[in-house]
Amino acid sequence: MFRFLTAGESHGEMLVAVIDGVPAGLPLTNECIDIELARRQKGYGRSERMSIEEDRVHILSGVRFGNTLGSPIALSIPNHDCQSFMDVQPVEQSSKTPDVIPRPGHADLAGCIKYGHTDIRNVLERASARETAARVVVGAVAKRILMELDILIVSHVIRIGRICEEQSSSMSLQKIQELSEASTVRCLDKTSELAMIAEIEEAASKGNTLGGVFEIAASGIPVGLGSYTHWDRRLDGELAKAVMSIPGVKGVEIGLGFRAAELPGSQVHDEIHYDGVSYTRPSNNAGGIEGGVTNGEPIIIRAAMKPIPTLRMQLQSVDMTTKKPVPAFSERSDVCAVPSAAVVGESMTAITLVTAILEKFGGDNLDELRRYFIAYNQ
Amino acid sequence: MFRFLTAGESHGEMLVAVIDGVPAGLPLTNECIDIELARRQKGYGRSERMSIEEDRVHILSGVRFGNTLGSPIALSIPNHDCQSFMDVQPVEQSSKTPDVIPRPGHADLAGCIKYGHTDIRNVLERASARETAARVVVGAVAKRILMELDILIVSHVIRIGRICEEQSSSMSLQKIQELSEASTVRCLDKTSELAMIAEIEEAASKGNTLGGVFEIAASGIPVGLGSYTHWDRRLDGELAKAVMSIPGVKGVEIGLGFRAAELPGSQVHDEIHYDGVSYTRPSNNAGGIEGGVTNGEPIIIRAAMKPIPTLRMQLQSVDMTTKKPVPAFSERSDVCAVPSAAVVGESMTAITLVTAILEKFGGDNLDELRRYFIAYNQ
């Protein structure tokens, strides 16, 4: 059982993740995790802060001599902005004028009511997307396991605001990876990239923000992850939960997704062929999942992200103390975080796949897992 | 903790559900469950079989003198087609020519590989959408609890194939319920309804099938279900999992969903007002969830369903024994099951909400739950 908990506030001392259930014997270094943290921090449209702070993981436990022990892995990401931490978020008894104006589109107001807070900072420090950095370190460990099983996960951005990528035809995942990593908006074609950057600049100039759509693809997937036998074992459900849980995501689709609702059955379902060695599909409209179970084709997931809710162009809100109308404050100047969310999406996909793989193949150490995995796939 | 397991094959003796964690003292009758089963079976585009078989629940345990006991509730739905059961699905040792041609779009092939089956009937009997009848009886119990808390869940169909409903403006949930229940395709406007029926008839005449999009809405939701504090506590994630797990669903969105990816922030986020008594929102683009937490506005979910994968117009497949190309067989003559899936969607939403409510409010009996619930909402 692969399971984890994360902790940490945006201006706290550090983010922490504890992961339990990682097989023993997995090579694990700071480097392979830091690469993922850096990928999350890149992307046109992020605020200045991002470029200053470069996240670095610190492995606290569970690894010895460069290999996992089978015991829980604790990972931390120190927050660099120490002074801010001392002012805003001290653990000890202290006082500070509370922030009392909840921002539309955030958990601020609902969080205060739920937890009985009168200072929205008690909510927003954890509700912040900063939290996803901890998911990314967990995702990096998951990806490290998947790498050993030759499973590849990539992502790219297909829409920012009104600009939609020219449809990628049948590109290999390696090619998608290469092109998206080279793009500041994780877009596969140069023309769309330039248009997306212009879209972001226009929004920025107006004090507005943008969302978009990203796509995650995973190849090397064994047949039979997830199950149709009970509703909560279906892999499409687990993936939907994992991706919908990314802050700002309001829609998730697999394969053709919403487009499948418009077409007749004869144009949707992927016929089954046999090439002399294994079953093949001439199309992958199902996005690699039929009946809640992987069918061996690449998994394709798309997610829609809403615009960042903190705008310079201020939205109307209410002072929680006086109940008077006031404009919401604008803490941070990100305009668009879709490329970053795509990287988090890879992490959540990796975590979901590793969970399913470890449930199916067991294996307390990497050798055992790999042996079972290879035997099954033959 | 509200939890349940379901069991049963399409041509087995019965479907069974066991629900644990229902508060004691809830009035529960066959009638209120049978109504939901009947709603699931209706809908233009279903096969003849549906009209013959009328599902009826049988309460096996957990209820005494018309009220729940707090102990697990076992519910069964007998399958009527007994002869078929004896032939196809006997428990005892027996033999029958195996079905060896997996159907595209189903779990047939992946299921055989995963579980080591050589007869796709060993897969399809459980992978069948018949399984959702058991979810609906669980959903009926969940709805019964929600009714006591004045929470209402409704659904309607907004697309079948190429036909899209005229956008419902700001209709009350009661009105949506009234109109959708009166429509054979759960559509709110008569013009669209006629066009949808024509669309289904056209597909049927060609031996083709159709999918569509349905919307679920829930009102009376307390602020603060779900949480931003850990990724797997976010209610949007849980809802996405619950709805994506419905057979055939390939996309889920909340509030504006994919449309939110196209608009600037200033047009997306719901401003916060105060009407002298409580906080209000002039819009509900968030679909009732901000930061993974309910904000008190109605929850709005939309799901895309692919066309039914079993077509009279046969798709290409492979004989698993000979590995020769053969057409997939066509067992059943449903053309479109979107209205039925919408009802299942209500059930999955009800189950998700009850789970979150019982976690938040505890309460081993209905009185206690209601007392905590009302106190919190004041």
Added chain:
Amino acid sequence: MFRFLTAGESHGEMLVAVIDGVPAGLPLTNECIDIELARRQKGYGRSERMSIEEDRVHILSGVRFGNTLGSPIALSIPNHDCQSFMDVQPVEQSSKTPDVIPRPGHADLAGCIKYGHTDIRNVLERASARETAARVVVGAVAKRILMELDILIVSHVIRIGRICEEQSSSMSLQKIQELSEASTVRCLDKTSELAMIAEIEEAASKGNTLGGVFEIAASGIPVGLGSYTHWDRRLDGELAKAVMSIPGVKGVEIGLGFRAAELPGSQVHDEIHYDGVSYTRPSNNAGGIEGGVTNGEPIIIRAAMKPIPTLRMQLQSVDMTTKKPVPAFSERSDVCAVPSAAVVGESMTAITLVTAILEKFGGDNLDELRRYFIAYNQ
């Protein structure tokens, strides 16, 4: 993931169990389950009722042509006493003078307060040990899996009231099984058996009841079930929970158990030898578990059961309506149920082991599981 839910009241229509996560391809018949049900019903000291009612399982789903499908298995055990059912426990609205005198030693009073009941029958119908019959059918399925892996679980009674079995020296599990199955009190030596029967008769003649101690032993256990890496993964903890959950059990020990607290370390720990092929132990004071992990030696668990709380010799209680002191009623005439509890203990042990084995070895079907299991043990 092996998981299950049970339902059903003592005088309800039936008991039900739904088991999810059983590998496909396991041969399963009514017979192998009914044998376990019969073993549970035997035992000197049970009431007349036991001998009349012979429990029989009915497989409702998850099995086809004599083999498991991988889909959830639903099992029922009809209650024979139909008239009683109609009178006492109807599902429909009805009325009956409530029972208002809670019995000491039962959940009656606490259950009424927790669930808001005013009739203790709403509690005792589910709190009854009748519930364990459903655990035994689940245990029978678990044992069926273990049989395929050459794991054997046996039990015997080592104390009833003041009578303690002569210490079994190093008897093989097969011998233990043979002797305990032949004894009406599951005792291994004839002298103790007769003394135990006399003890029961004496208690019966006084209207009193007895408890005792039973021991469960399991052999063929692979090294490495459970884990020291996180507290809730330790197999000793899981076994303690499983056995302590049996109605009436108030103590659980593994290996030397409480005796280990009295001896110095040099007399407790099992030294490690090597016999040319594998590691061996000259003793098994650890009861097969070191550091929360199985070490390959037989698992040895002992449980203490309190006397049955319903006595003819009535205990003092209080009328919940009038708050006046009254004697508790005496529904049933069992004097001692320790042999029966030992059989339930085997079931709970089997369930715990199967859960750990499926987590470690994965395997969606029996062939796969067996292959991984054998490879690991070589």
Added chain:
Amino acid sequence: MFRFLTAGESHGEMLVAVIDGVPAGLPLTNECIDIELARRQKGYGRSERMSIEEDRVHILSGVRFGNTLGSPIALSIPNHDCQSFMDVQPVEQSSKTPDVIPRPGHADLAGCIKYGHTDIRNVLERASARETAARVVVGAVAKRILMELDILIVSHVIRIGRICEEQSSSMSLQKIQELSEASTVRCLDKTSELAMIAEIEEAASKGNTLGGVFEIAASGIPVGLGSYTHWDRRLDGELAKAVMSIPGVKGVEIGLGFRAAELPGSQVHDEIHYDGVSYTRPSNNAGGIEGGVTNGEPIIIRAAMKPIPTLRMQLQSVDMTTKKPVPAFSERSDVCAVPSAAVVGESMTAITLVTAILEKFGGDNLDELRRYFIAYNQ
């Protein structure tokens, strides 16, 4: 849902715990946690190391201005012995002669086989009882919650080796706490204390080790924690798991425990009285739990701990490389850790109770929880 994960090796950089599900608004300081850490480290019979190293918690997240936020709480306990850490347990690639002689009574051998290790240090660093320090910080948070609900948990030692405490008659929990805190072996009477110390000194002089028995008592428990309705909801099962999971514990009993197996029913079950205000019991042989549910009386748990497995008087083992017989090494010089285990037992009990309380009463913040709790208990 109260849940947590811990991480950290004995000679690693630090121990870490992440706790999710703590209500917001709970006052939490380092001090109230450090007190529990200090209590764990005390006790006659511990090695020198204990007196040098004084554990101190560092709160990393989840607390602001002295109060919990509702977000996950991360806590660390740095290990002081830094040089040892650099030598023994570096995260980075490094090498060191492996330890290849597994110690009897530890997870060493089983752990190596399970996780594929060839160096027992890869096992023992996590299997070490050092891990329980992380449980104690979680337990301290749980106790802090219980304090707000006027629930008190205490412990004392009733046996060390051959020395058994004079039976405590009906002492108040406050008195038990006062006496046990004043004793270096957590024993309530001075005569037994001296005998226990002599017993430890005698064992120490021979290079031997000792176990013992400790008792945990908790008062202020509401009626109705746990449930008889499903086996895995019974609180006695949860408590047995929690306490059995403490390293070295081989037996757990509740109330009369194994003694209940010897007595007739008339001497075991606690009669029910009514004192004009509430139900009372003249005895508490059930240890506060009937039918798996708390009955309002104090919870009484006893646990048997085996002697520490690392002895100066060396036990026989095998070199895993050469397979030759060799004596096991002796790393640490603790002779007896029963008083320390008793403190860990308090923590595990507190954690189990808080879990049950939060499930029953919900409440996202302390005020809400306290309000529901008080209302229920009236």
